[in-house]
Amino acid sequence: MPDDALYNTEEILDLLKLEQIGPDRYRGQSHFMGSPNVFGGQVLGQALHAATVTVENRRPHSLHSLFILPGNHRLPIEYEVERVRDGGSFSTRRVVAVQEGRRIFVTSISFQTEEEGLSHQKPAPATAKPEELASSIQTWKDSAAKYGRPFLPVPVDFRAAHGGDLYSHNATATHKQVWVKSPIRLPDDPLTHETLFAYVSDYGLLWTSLQPHGVKLGDPRLQIASLDHTIWFHRPFRMDEWLLFSMESPNASGGRGLSFAHVYDIEGVLVATLTQEGLIRLREK
Known part of the structure; x- marks a missing residue:
């Protein structure tokens, strides 16, 4: 069994499940992630859950998502699903997240009937295997204790394939590679894996755009926030098997950073692609 002081996988799985409060309307609870604002991954996962249960x-x-306003982690969030279209092979849903009467997030999600077709992919990068790498989680807990900061458990294990971890990189590189895996076996239901993936996809992706500038999280000058977030699901995957997030930041300008990630399974199969742009503003004071 995983160490409850390090991992909160079951808590997050429960968090990503929603209560139906009306026709195509759902309510999700929020949780504390070290900031007064709701964690973006929570809203991504809950919105994906709300949309998926309306599609057969x-x-x-x-x-494809936009973060409009910061949410309050002390309050629940309501999700309103619009059934935009159900076609012969594809379905489209639009989800709006509302808190205290304000729209804080909007996303459009497309669904497809499973089918065969042409197939190719970008090859997986050469990197160390997860079994050869140390977990970052205990290091984070030890560091928090050392500096008198609270440590918040996480739902998955992170193992960085470079000389840093998910939060930082020892070199001013524009890329990093991190292995991810749930510490417990998960149900076979694809929705469980997809919503947890959406939740985890907001860890570390935007932070990659800080690396070339030697700026790290916790820098008192830094103002950072997600602006938009896109996920393309290419092939089936499991969150309780190792996934490699190969992340890079091709650009930063105008107070914004852009980051990409190709996600591979342990066999080198490309299962998803992510993009995220966010605010990475350095304030003078």
Whole structure:
């Protein structure tokens, strides 16, 4: 069994399940992630859950989101699903997240009936295997204790394939590679894996755009926030098997950073692609 002081996998799985409060309307609870604001991954996962339960026999293949306003972690969030279209092979859903009467997030999600077709992929990068790497989680807990900061458990294990971890990189590189895996066996239901993936996808992706500048999280000058987030689901995957997030940041300008990630399973199969742009503003004071 995983150490409850390090991992909160079951708590997050429960968090990503929603209560139906009306026709195509759902309510999700919020939780504390070290900031007064709701963690973006929570909203991504809950919105994906809300949309998916309105679609039959189709899996999500793309999700395009905008973060409009910060949410309050002390309050629940309501999700309103619009059934935009159900076609012969594809379905489209629009989800709006509302808190205290304000729209804080909006996403469009497309679903497709499973089918065969042409197939190719970008090859997986050469990197160390997860079994050869140390977990970052205990290091984070030890560091928090050393500096008198609270440590918040996480739902998955992170193992960085470079000389840093998910939060930082020892070199001013524009890329990093991190292995991810749930510490417990998960149900076979694809929705469990997809919503947990959406939750985890907001860990570390935007932070990659800080690396070339030697700026790290916790820098008192830094103002950082997600602006948009896109996920393309290419092939089936499991969150309780190792996934490699190969992340890079091709650009930063105008107070914004852009980051990409290709996600591979342990066999080198490309299962998803992510993009995220966010605010990475350095304040003078």
